[in-house]
Amino acid sequence: MVNITVIDRQGKEHQLEAPTDMNMNLMEVCKAYELPVKGTCGGMALCSTCHVYVLSENNLPGMSEDEEDMLDQAFFVEDNSRLGCQLHITDNLEGLKVKLAPESED
DSSP: OEEEEEEOTTSOEEEEEEOSSSOOBHHHHHHHTTOSOOOTTSSSSSSOTTEEEEOSOOOOOOOOHHHHHHHHHSSSOOTTEEEGGGOBOOGGGTTEEEEEOOOOOO
């Protein structure tokens, strides 16, 4: 298990525990905790409804080309933007702190 802090869109911090042995990603963990992350594409990096800002200094894997392409089209992108569906739960995420990005303008 790893401990992750997620700040929701209202600024409230949520302390989450995530298993490292179930091949989950951050989007799935947020949904399991009923945080407002849609994950419309099911984790395929085809939408940006799981867009987060990484606030901690964890050693994260690099972005795939698909993730970079999706973030190029997303709203409210910052230098620390990532897609939660592309952050797989591993020991490297211990202490991760993220903030949910504002929802896109429809």
